[in-house]
Amino acid sequence: MKLRRLIALISVMALLAAACGGGTAASSQKEVIIGLQLEPPTLDLTASPAAGIPQVLLYNVYEGLVKLDEAGAIQPLLAESWELNDDGTEYTFSLVEAQFHNGDPFTADDVVFSINNVIGEGSEHPFKETLASIESVEAVDERTVKITLSAFSANLLFFLTQGQGVILNQNAIADIATNPDGTGPFMFDNQVPGDSITLVANTDYWGTAAPLEQVTYRYINDPNALNNAMLAGDIDILAGVSAPELLESFQDNSDFDVYTGLTNGEVTLAINGANAPLDDLRVRQAINTAIDSQAIIDGAYFGYGTQIGSHTTPLDPYYIDLTDVYPYDPDEARNLLAEAGVEDLTLRLLLPPVSYATRGGEIVASQLEDVGINVEISNVEWGVWLEDVFNGDNYDLSIVAHVEPRDIGQYGNPDYYWAYDNPEVAAMLKEADAEPDEGARNDIYGNIQREITADAANAWLFLLPSLSVTKAGISGYIANAPGLSLDITQLAFNP
Amino acid sequence: MALFTLRRLAIFVVSLWAASVIVFALLSVLPGDPAAVILGTQATPESLASLRSELGLDRPVVVQYLDWSGDLLRGDFGTSYINRLSIGRQIVDRLTVTVPLALMGIALAVLVAVPAGVLAAARHRKATDTVVSTLSQLGLAVPAFWAGLVFVTFLAVRWRIFPAGGFPGWSDDFLGSLKALVLPSVSLALVQGAILARYVRSAVLEVMNEDFIRTARAKGLTRTGALWRHGLRNAAIPVVTILGLQLAALLAGTVVIESVFVLPGLGNLLLQAISRRDLLLVQGAAFVIAAIILLVNLIVDLSYPLIDPRVRRR
Numbered sequence: 188m189k190l191r192r193l194i195a196l197i198s199v200m201a202l203l204a205a206a207c208g209g210g211t212a213a214s215s216q217k218e219v220i221i222g223l224q225l226e227p228p229t230l231d232l233t234a235s236p237a238a239g240i241p242q243v244l245l246y247n248v249y250e251g252l253v254k255l256d257e258a259g260a261i262q263p264l265l266a267e268s269w270e271l272n273d274d275g276t277e278y279t280f281s282l283v284e285a286q287f288h289n290g291d292p293f294t295a296d297d298v299v300f301s302i303n304n305v306i307g308e309g310s311e312h313p314f315k316e317t318l319a320s321i322e323s324v325e326a327v328d329e330r331t332v333k334i335t336l337s338a339f340s341a342n343l344l345f346f347l348t349q350g351q352g353v354i355l356n357q358n359a360i361a362d363i364a365t366n367p368d369g370t371g372p373f374m375f376d377n378q379v380p381g382d383s384i385t386l387v388a389n390t391d392y393w394g395t396a397a398p399l400e401q402v403t404y405r406y407i408n409d410p411n412a413l414n415n416a417m418l419a420g421d422i423d424i425l426a427g428v429s430a431p432e433l434l435e436s437f438q439d440n441s442d443f444d445v446y447t448g449l450t451n452g453e454v455t456l457a458i459n460g461a462n463a464p465l466d467d468l469r470v471r472q473a474i475n476t477a478i479d480s481q482a483i484i485d486g487a488y489f490g491y492g493t494q495i496g497s498h499t500t501p502l503d504p505y506y507i508d509l510t511d512v513y514p515y516d517p518d519e520a521r522n523l524l525a526e527a528g529v530e531d532l533t534l535r536l537l538l539p540p541v542s543y544a545t546r547g548g549e550i551v552a553s554q555l556e557d558v559g560i561n562v563e564i565s566n567v568e569w570g571v572w573l574e575d576v577f578n579g580d581n582y583d584l585s586i587v588a589h590v591e592p593r594d595i596g597q598y599g600n601p602d603y604y605w606a607y608d609n610p611e612v613a614a615m616l617k618e619a620d621a622e623p624d625e626g627a628r629n630d631i632y633g634n635i636q637r638e639i640t641a642d643a644a645n646a647w648l649f650l651l652p653s654l655s656v657t658k659a660g661i662s663g664y665i666a667n668a669p670g671l672s673l674d675i676t677q678l679a680f681n682p
Numbered sequence: 683m684a685l686f687t688l689r690r691l692a693i694f695v696v697s698l699w700a701a702s703v704i705v706f707a708l709l710s711v712l713p714g715d716p717a718a719v720i721l722g723t724q725a726t727p728e729s730l731a732s733l734r735s736e737l738g739l740d741r742p743v744v745v746q747y748l749d750w751s752g753d754l755l756r757g758d759f760g761t762s763y764i765n766r767l768s769i770g771r772q773i774v775d776r777l778t779v780t781v782p783l784a785l786m787g788i789a790l791a792v793l794v795a796v797p798a799g800v801l802a803a804a805r806h807r808k809a810t811d812t813v814v815s816t817l818s819q820l821g822l823a824v825p826a827f828w829a830g831l832v833f834v835t836f837l838a839v840r841w842r843i844f845p846a847g848g849f850p851g852w853s854d855d856f857l858g859s860l861k862a863l864v865l866p867s868v869s870l871a872l873v874q875g876a877i878l879a880r881y882v883r884s885a886v887l888e889v890m891n892e893d894f895i896r897t898a899r900a901k902g903l904t905r906t907g908a909l910w911r912h913g914l915r916n917a918a919i920p921v922v923t924i925l926g927l928q929l930a931a932l933l934a935g936t937v938v939i940e941s942v943f944v945l946p947g948l949g950n951l952l953l954q955a956i957s958r959r960d961l962l963l964v965q966g967a968a969f970v971i972a973a974i975i976l977l978v979n980l981i982v983d984l985s986y987p988l989i990d991p992r993v994r995r996r
Contacts, residue, residue: 228958229765236724311732313724364766380765380772381946381954382849405848407944408954411831412847416944418839419846570714570959578718578725591723 216680217400222422226406231364236313241350245672249369251352259502259669275339285393295326314351372397398679428654431489448666452588452651461606471643473523475513487547492649497636505632520558533561534583544586701972719959780947784932787870799882821876830869847944885917926982930975
């Protein structure tokens, strides 16, 4: 029969195609393919705040004066040492000897150029504000740089470990969006938009060379497809699992290692304090007590995730545990609402298109309805979320992960989208940032956390975990994500 | 014939212009300020204003349209504000995935569906007919993405015959690229083939009931002989129409399959550009998709007189 012949023909064709290809994953033990979800929209990290850019480039291709280690502590990188003067207004950095990927030497002038590129007049750097405490930067000699501050800022060194602190090659700046040039152990090789970015080892690296020769980042937007690519052996590392329900397929399998680490992503139920009756402390406290965050972790993130009680994480040096301030107590929530004289309250919950928000939002809504608050859920797209929630105040509640590290400073900004206005907290934040002594500083930050939690500024649902899977035999993978870099400089295949 | 061609070409040009207006108008009413999406949570009022003026969003809509369509006429799609890459170049790169994928899908569908449909019609109300009808019913019921997921689960994850997704690029690895398109095109062909088989079957059955077939039979031709000499060519017109629609749908609508198999195709590009509010890129890609559909329709229209001489006189 013709039909049967045709089917046979197709099967033969498929088999032929199968036979033509070889193995799919990296064959050499010096090459690794990393699967990621969000492709960077551009490679120019001076033009876009997208987290996908530093994820690939920071510490691997670009280096700053300092870097953040796995535990969130600051370590030397292009600056081998630094000194702070007595009144805390002058940093003097001693630089290492290094060169850019195109062969240009790295000098103090490059540091001056790179920092001025962020803070200079007319700069549209997305993180310009974070370096605002820098008044000027000058090259003392080829290996020494002096940064003068208008006033001491404790967070400055931290920000210099991130994308805004990287040292750029001023001669290669024109090609920054297509061919980033830095001093790091990996060089940019090529990009296939929509598919992959490849880095190769820098054989002239000034420090200890990275064990790997080539790293390819493959971008797979769909969590299921990402999972399948890992199971099929197409990729060696699955970094940043966004669908925790899929982790199960790797959990009890000796071919894979599963990593669960900490991030800076506080999943926050943002409360619009400008809207009545949410301006009433008792109503906000009622919302906090009505929420059972463990149920949200279990339901929205399959039990992965850590409870937090304020807008800080264990990766912050000043973190204190405040998870016991609002224990889950629906009766107490009802009492608080009655005390505030609130009846028939209906709140609008706007959810951006991320699974922790859409799933978590359903659970939050049912927990709030349990204590008598009606919740209208709207699932919106990012553009609408930015317009209605972040840049407008056209919402009552929203859920989003605040992934920026050390972002507690937003509670000092009454214009921020949750409209939290407590002058005392704003003053304490300024005081903490200006305090050079670490112990004293951490004490102030402790008080700030207690204060914003007592004010029930928001409800902090949980800390987003950093979930990753690697093939068994890969070492040097960093489970925690204290900053925005996915640091691959220690990654290796064990024999 | 010349008049027919000319008229079709005129319709094509006018439709193309209408498409450009519609694409532009739809995008300007899309909610969400592109500048705000690009700058995200780090935006300040100053940076928003300066980006809006850089994007040209502060100009009147009519001026924006004339500017864009003028460049388009010169074949210049502009440069993306997000990744600073040439938009025309990006679209062409993605078409090198989507066009072969759609063509492979449609070719597989034709290879299976046309013989199957003709066979079913020739053996009307016999076992073969029932088998073909049932199989095509089944193919219609299975969504392409689901078939794709099943293929991935078994052929890629379990048996590792095919990659689970991705596309190595034609110039880097030609056979690997071909292999990467096998499962997605089979998934597409399943549904399209099922639809096509049903159309072929009913088109042939309809033709077989026409008077000229009865005349042919009366002249002494067997049923199969009449089908071959007079039936097939007459049944071809509705089938070609459907084929054109299917090809257009595949070229524009492989988004889901591209996402299941992680292929850097045009649908994927469009989806990504929308989420990043890369307005110019969305405009360019949507316009190209519209142009492709119009072009396929034009080709289908122009093929009618070749298949059926009677059309030439209309």
